[in-house]
Amino acid sequence: xxxxxxxxxxxxxxxxxxxxxxxxxxxxxxxxxxxxxxxxxxxxxxxxxxxxxxxxxxxxxxxxxxxxxxxxxxxxxxxxxxxxxxxxxxxxxxxxxxxxxxxxxxxxxxxxxxxxxxxxxxxxxxxxxxxxxxxxxxxxxxxxxxxxxxxxxxxxxxxxxxxxxxxxxxxxxxxxxxxxxxxxxxxxxxxxxxxxxxxxxxxxxxxxxxxxxxxxxxxxxxxxxxxxxxxxxxxxxxxxxxxxxxxxxxxxxxxxxxxxxxxxxxxxxxxxxxxxxxxxxxxxxxxxxxxxxxxxxxxxxxxxxxxxxxxxxxxxxxxxxxxxxxxxxxxxxxxxxxxxxxxxxxxxxxxxxxxxxxxxxxxxxxxxxxxxxxxxxxxxxxxxxxxxxxxxxxxxxxxxxxxxxxxxxxxxxxxxxxxxxxxxxxx
Amino acid sequence: xxxxxxxxxxxxxxxxxxxxxxxxxxxxxxxxxxxxxxxxxxxxxxxxxxxxxxxxxxxxxxxxxxxxxxxxxxxxxxxxxxxxxxxxxxxxxxxxxxxxxxxxxxxxxxxxxxxxxxxxxxxxxxxxxxxxxxxxxxxxxxxxxxxxxxxxx
Numbered sequence: 001x002x003x004x005x006x007x008x009x010x011x012x013x014x015x016x017x018x019x020x021x022x023x024x025x026x027x028x029x030x031x032x033x034x035x036x037x038x039x040x041x042x043x044x045x046x047x048x049x050x051x052x053x054x055x056x057x058x059x060x061x062x063x064x065x066x067x068x069x070x071x072x073x074x075x076x077x078x079x080x081x082x083x084x085x086x087x088x089x090x091x092x093x094x095x096x097x098x099x100x101x102x103x104x105x106x107x108x109x110x111x112x113x114x115x116x117x118x119x120x121x122x123x124x125x126x127x128x129x130x131x132x133x134x135x136x137x138x139x140x141x142x143x144x145x146x147x148x149x150x151x152x153x154x155x156x157x158x159x160x161x162x163x164x165x166x167x168x169x170x171x172x173x174x175x176x177x178x179x180x181x182x183x184x185x186x187x188x189x190x191x192x193x194x195x196x197x198x199x200x201x202x203x204x205x206x207x208x209x210x211x212x213x214x215x216x217x218x219x220x221x222x223x224x225x226x227x228x229x230x231x232x233x234x235x236x237x238x239x240x241x242x243x244x245x246x247x248x249x250x251x252x253x254x255x256x257x258x259x260x261x262x263x264x265x266x267x268x269x270x271x272x273x274x275x276x277x278x279x280x281x282x283x284x285x286x287x288x289x290x291x292x293x294x295x296x297x298x299x300x301x302x303x304x305x306x307x308x309x310x311x312x313x314x315x316x317x318x319x320x321x322x323x324x325x326x327x328x329x330x331x332x333x334x335x336x337x338x339x340x341x342x343x344x345x346x347x348x349x350x351x352x353x354x355x356x357x358x359x360x361x362x363x364x365x366x367x368x369x370x371x372x373x374x375x376x377x378x379x380x381x382x383x384x385x386x387x388x389x390x391x392x393x394x395x396x397x398x399x400x401x402x403x404x405x406x407x408x409x410x411x412x413x414x415x416x417x418x419x420x421x422x423x424x425x426x427x
Numbered sequence: 428x429x430x431x432x433x434x435x436x437x438x439x440x441x442x443x444x445x446x447x448x449x450x451x452x453x454x455x456x457x458x459x460x461x462x463x464x465x466x467x468x469x470x471x472x473x474x475x476x477x478x479x480x481x482x483x484x485x486x487x488x489x490x491x492x493x494x495x496x497x498x499x500x501x502x503x504x505x506x507x508x509x510x511x512x513x514x515x516x517x518x519x520x521x522x523x524x525x526x527x528x529x530x531x532x533x534x535x536x537x538x539x540x541x542x543x544x545x546x547x548x549x550x551x552x553x554x555x556x557x558x559x560x561x562x563x564x565x566x567x568x569x570x571x572x573x574x575x576x577x578x579x580x
Binding site: 055323327328380381382 | 442445446448449450452453458460466
């Protein structure tokens with residue numbers, strides 16, 4: 001028993017591949033906890049960054065710089081009354097948030113945070129991700145229908161129409177990235193998430209820059225479609241506040257509402273990690289070609305620890321800049337403690353053994369975090385699309401362009417064979 | 428910028444412009460809000476807020492001579508002044524002085540009409556109260572000024 005548990009540690013594969021039940025469970029728990037924590041951080045960051053972009057300050061009262069705000073929000077939501085409308089279909093009403101939640105979290109089984117840091121390496125990983133994440137629509141529709149109210153129904157219908165139209169372009173963009181895995185030295189295409197990242201490592205190029213500008217175009221199409229897919233601004237028509245109150249979530253309150261909320265942010269993280277895996281090299285560090293060599297490897301492995309130390313320094317700077325008023329004393333101490341925690345994490349990440357193992361996760365998370373920032377950035381900047389504009393962008397622009405990118409990628413990929421077939425010259 | 432409109436659309440130039448605006452707004456120098464109870468805004472000198480009745484700092488007597496000009500000037504007729512004459516100095520002094528703040532529109536005509544500059548609209552802006560009755564200020568409240576309830580943790 002103990003042997004079976006410790007044997008995995010020496011291996012260099014994911015727990016799913018090694019067939020280790022125990023470690024797979026541990027990984028799943030860790031990933032669930034990590035994602036929930038990331039969602040907590042996201043809610044704080046969203047409020048804070050959105051506020052700064054709108055030249056406000058955002059939450060400042062609950063903890064230093066509002067750091068404890070997510071916990072206050074969670075407490076508020078959990079203590080709220082749990083209302084189910086009288087005319088609602090009670091079973092479906094209760095089921096809907098669970099479906100959305102499960103669809104959002106199940107996706108993370110195949111997300112590779114590093115070569116060994118994934119619950120499992122499924123050979124149809126990307127297909128699995130797309131399929132499961134589309135299940136979220138089902139929850140949205142059932143939620144809207146079961147509420148037995150006009151606004152939620154309209155919100156869920158909009159959501160269905162939107163997701164159907166954007167999933168097509170999204171799928172085509174993904175296929176063009178999958179095609180790229182079969183190019184170059186490896187010679188075999190793959191749908192496995194880990195395989196896709198390794199293809200990028202073997203070809204020494206991230207797929208954004210592959211066959212320039214084809215990879216970039218596919219990436220941009222995916223980046224637009226994924227915003228529509230997760231119902232975020234500027235494509236947040238299903239929950240358009242000014243038109244539909246809160247869309248499909250109108251009749252939900254308290255814990256069930258917070259499940260929807262959690263699922264939305266988790267889905268954002270999930271689609272961002274698809275984008276990172278397919279185009280931005282997953283867990284690979286930046287500049288693998290130009291700054292290669294063991295010296296640079298060492299330098300880049302120091303980055304995670306140094307970044308945490310930098311964040312800690314920023315916290316301490318914040319401590320110095322706190323207003324010197326007695327009311328702020330507790331908050332100042334709290335901020336200093338948070339800085340000390342960050343500094344501790346930074347120092348742990350500098351330890352050689354931890355450094356090598358953790359840097360994969362760090363680079364993956366950093367790339368996903370960039371996408372999360374962009375989500376907030378778009379929300380602060382762009383006004384919402386009208387419904388016909390949304391459909392126009394989806395069907396008349398993204399779909400033809402992604403189809404074109406797919407065809408051109410395929411042709412460029414086999415250009416030598418094609419040339420040989422046309423001229424009759426074999427090499 | 429004289430870019431071809433189609434190129435502008437394809438490369439999403441306008442979207443990127445907007446994004447650069449919101450990005451630069453994040454700087455702390457752009458911030459326009461403040462942490463109100465801790466940081467207080469600077470009030471302009473000509474702002475008209477809480478009315479104040481001045482007293483002579485040497486002997487604590489009211490500067491008001493009950494000429495009734497303020498009550499006459501007030502468009503809302505919310506000022507009521509009654510006074511008596513001091514038999515020794517022959518100077519009138521106020522007996523009742525009420526100022527109904529709940530109807531005041533802070534036009535400042537009373538302060539302008541005051542012949543002794545006794546009445547003044549100060550820069551105090553924290554005048555919220557829990558009852559309407561409390562907004563009818565008497566002479567004492569006008570002379571002392573109302574202390575706002577301070578924010579405490």
